[in-house]
Amino acid sequence: MVMRRVRVGVLISGTGSNMAALLYASRAADCPYEIVLVASNNPQAPGLTLAAAEGVATFALAHKGMARADHDLAMDAALRGADVQFVALGGYMRILTPEFVGRWEGRMLNIHPSLLPKYPGLHTYEQALANGDTHAGCSVHIVTTELDGGPVVGQTPVAVLPGDTPETLAARVLIAEHQLFSRCLADLVTQGSSPEHLAAQVRERALALPETDEVVSHGMPCFGIVKGKKFAYVSLNHHGDGQTALLVKISGLDEQAMLIEQDPARYYRPAYFGDGWIAIRLDLGDTDWGAIGDWLARSWRSIAPRKLTGLIDVADQF
Numbered sequence: 188m189v190m191r192r193v194r195v196g197v198l199i200s201g202t203g204s205n206m207a208a209l210l211y212a213s214r215a216a217d218c219p220y221e222i223v224l225v226a227s228n229n230p231q232a233p234g235l236t237l238a239a240a241e242g243v244a245t246f247a248l249a250h251k252g253m254a255r256a257d258h259d260l261a262m263d264a265a266l267r268g269a270d271v272q273f274v275a276l277g278g279y280m281r282i283l284t285p286e287f288v289g290r291w292e293g294r295m296l297n298i299h300p301s302l303l304p305k306y307p308g309l310h311t312y313e314q315a316l317a318n319g320d321t322h323a324g325c326s327v328h329i330v331t332t333e334l335d336g337g338p339v340v341g342q343t344p345v346a347v348l349p350g351d352t353p354e355t356l357a358a359r360v361l362i363a364e365h366q367l368f369s370r371c372l373a374d375l376v377t378q379g380s381s382p383e384h385l386a387a388q389v390r391e392r393a394l395a396l397p398e399t400d401e402v403v404s405h406g407m408p409c410f411g412i413v414k415g416k417k418f419a420y421v422s423l424n425h426h427g428d429g430q431t432a433l434l435v436k437i438s439g440l441d442e443q444a445m446l447i448e449q450d451p452a453r454y455y456r457p458a459y460f461g462d463g464w465i466a467i468r469l470d471l472g473d474t475d476w477g478a479i480g481d482w483l484a485r486s487w488r489s490i491a492p493r494k495l496t497g498l499i500d501v502a503d504q505f
């Protein structure tokens with residue numbers, strides 16, 4: 188089977204040595220991602236020249252004189268234009284708008300030269316030295332609206348040596364960064380197609396609905412009203428099809444046909460379930476989890492007894 192690599196865009200502002208580390212790691216045959224775009228707010232960023240020489244598409248747009256929101260929109264358009272699925276920030280020295288962060292929620296990583304939550308922001312080496320830390324280090328985290336504050340997915344401590352200056356320390360931390368970033372990115376992009384991870388995402392949302400529980404049905408995680416009907420199944424490699432999909436209830440054959448026609452790569456008619464159900468692929472790498480939550484809620488509502496849907500209706504009014 189030919190491996191489809193996950194498409195990654197890297198945003199840089201300067202040297203781009205982390206971008207280069209990601210790029211060269213991606214040259215390994217078993218690397219699960221490829222770098223398809225390197226974009227910068229600094230048209231002079233040396234990393235752009237390197238990326239271009241290595242045959243990677245580049246995009247540059249100086250932020251000077253532009254509103255932050257407009258600049259972010261242009262960067263976002265470039266990423267989407269290149270069919271980017273995940274974003275890596277490698278020394279991208281811009282504060283991002285919440286809108287931009289929101290559009291890449293859970294799919295954007297940043298590398299930071301400290302052991303977060305210690306020393307967010309700038310001058311991390313100076314602080315580690317001034318505080319007499321035995322170790323500095325680097326962290327990779329999911330980007331949220333809080334600066335250097337999202338969930339940490341990987342860290343490498345780097346020993347402080349006698350006589351270290353911020354420069355000597357930074358140089359060694361950078362070596363650790365180059366190792367760490369690619370590993371974290373590879374983990375993140377493969378997590379999205381891991382059946383266990385996808386089932387856990389569904390579970391979290393399904394069990395958040397009132398009075399629901401989980402059982403296993405024909406090897407599938409299955410969610411229903413306690414002692415009542417089922418409203419969702421997760422199909423895991425059914426008959427070896429290699430796919431992970433969510434099965435939810437819909438209004439019937441017409442809707443089923445319409446969805447499949449609309450997006451035949453994502454929707455299919457689940458075998459043995461009939462007209463009242465639709466299967467939604469979860470493993471395409473671009474799953475909109477908000478929409479999945481809505482599908483689950485709708486499916487739940489279609490089978491939930493009055494006394495439960497009534498409760499939700501009342502809650503919705505507040």
Ligand code: GRF
Nearest residue numbers: 202203204205278298299300
């Ligand atoms: C690195 O120290 C990184 O941790 C920080 O910015 C620097 C970027 O360096 N976020 P480079 O451009 O990747 O060489």
